[in-house]
Every structure is written in C-alpha cells, then in structure tokens.
Amino acid sequence: MKTSTDTDKIIPAYIKAEHAVGSVKKTSTNPHFKSKYADLEAVMDACSEALDKNGLAIWQSINEDGDKLITRLYHTSGQWMEGYTPLIIGKNDMQGLGSAYTYARRYGLMAIMGIAPEEDDGNAASAKVIPLPVKKIEPKKVEVAHVEEAKSILSEAKQISDAKELDWFLKKNAQRIADIREASTVTYEYLHQRIDERRQEINKEIKNA
Numbered sequence: 001m002k003t004s005t006d007t008d009k010i011i012p013a014y015i016k017a018e019h020a021v022g023s024v025k026k027t028s029t030n031p032h033f034k035s036k037y038a039d040l041e042a043v044m045d046a047c048s049e050a051l052d053k054n055g056l057a058i059w060q061s062i063n064e065d066g067d068k069l070i071t072r073l074y075h076t077s078g079q080w081m082e083g084y085t086p087l088i089i090g091k092n093d094m095q096g097l098g099s100a101y102t103y104a105r106r107y108g109l110m111a112i113m114g115i116a117p118e119e120d121d122g123n124a125a126s127a128k129v130i131p132l133p134v135k136k137i138e139p140k141k142v143e144v145a146h147v148e149e150a151k152s153i154l155s156e157a158k159q160i161s162d163a164k165e166l167d168w169f170l171k172k173n174a175q176r177i178a179d180i181r182e183a184s185t186v187t188y189e190y191l192h193q194r195i196d197e198r199r200q201e202i203n204k205e206i207k208n209a
C-alpha cells in the first residue's frame with residue numbers, strides 16, 4: 001500500500017466510506033463452476049454512493065510493465081492511497097488480457113474498499129478440496145516409571161530411624177534421585193519434600209526419646 005505524503009483528509013473519509021459500502025449483489029454465474037459471484041459492475045454499484053458522499057473516487061490502470069493493475073483511491077483534497085493486484089493473463093490475446101484486466105479491477109476495488117467475497121469465480125477458489133485421510137493416533141501411555149521409583153525410595157526412607165543413616169541412604173541413591181529429577185521436576189520436588197518431612201520426624205523422635 002502506498003499513500004500521498006499527507007493522509008489527514010483521505011483517511012477519515014475512507015473510514016466513513018468503508019463503513020457505508022452497500023451490500024454486494026451476486027448477479028453473475030460462473031458457467032464452469034455453477035457458482036454465483038459479484039461481478040465488477042455489482043462491486044462498483046455497492047461502492048459508488050459511499051465514495052461519492054465522502055469525496056472519494058477510484059482510478060485503475062495497468063502499470064508500465066504490464067504485470068500489475070494499480071487501484072488508486074483519490075480524495076478531493078488531492079490526497080491518495082493505492083494498492084496493486086497481480087495481472088495474470090491466461091491466454092496470450094486481447095480476450096485473455098481483457099478477462100484478466102476485469103478480474104484484477106474487481107479484486108483491486110474489493111481489496112481497497114475492504115469487501116470480502118463470499119464466493120469466487122476463480123478456478124483456485126472454486127476448486128473442490130479433497131480431505132486427506134486422517135491417521136488415527138493412539139494416545140501415548142503415560143510414563144509413570146519415575147513415580148514408582150520415587151515411591152520406592154520413600155518407602156525405604158520410612159524404614160530409617162537415624163539422621164546419619166538417612167544421609168547415607170540419600171548419598172547411596174543419588175543417581176536414582178537424579179534420574180527422577182530428569183524425568184519430572186514435580187515428582188522430584190515432591191520426593192524432596194517428603195524426605196525433608198521424614199528427616200524432621202526422625203529428629204523429633206530422637207528429641208522425644
């Protein structure tokens with residue numbers, strides 16, 4: 001999108017016009033795909049009143065290289081904004097050029113005025129979409145090995161009644177605990193918390209003895 005240096009007058013006018021655009025009537029039928037669509041005349045009819053009331057006008061022309069259609073929106077102040085539509089010619093003759101030109105004009109106008117086509121007369125948009133077969137994915141079995149390992153360590157720790165023996169037990173099983181931490185931070189933190197609780201229980205038992 002390109003614009004004039006100043007846009008303080010065209011932008012407010014454009015916003016009002018865009019909101020005032022009438023409904024686009026689908027007056028034409030694509031003979032190949034049997035679908036209704038709004039032709040260039042219908043799109044222009046939907047925009048003309050909104051443009052006129054807000055001091056706007058549309059200008060469209062092919063660029064010098066002949067590969068793009070320029071759609072420029074002019075304001076009575078002289079300010080402007082423009083966009084372009086690629087000009088794709090299906091047949092290398094005047095009929096092909098005329099068809100591509102009309103098609104590009106329609107799309108250029110709809111684009112700059114914010115009109116979204118519900119149905120299209122273009123081959124790409126009208127082509128049937130063949131759904132691909134969906135491969136059934138079996139849910140993965142939740143890995144619980146680290147949970148069982150944590151339960152085993154806690155069960156062994158509960159049999160210990162001496163603080164020094166508990167420290168020796170944890171040192172001896174450092175790799176098992178490290179593996180649990182690698183598998184699940186949550187399980188590791190739970191194990192760490194329960195081990196601390198067991199340590200406090202042992203200290204309390206010794207103190208009350």
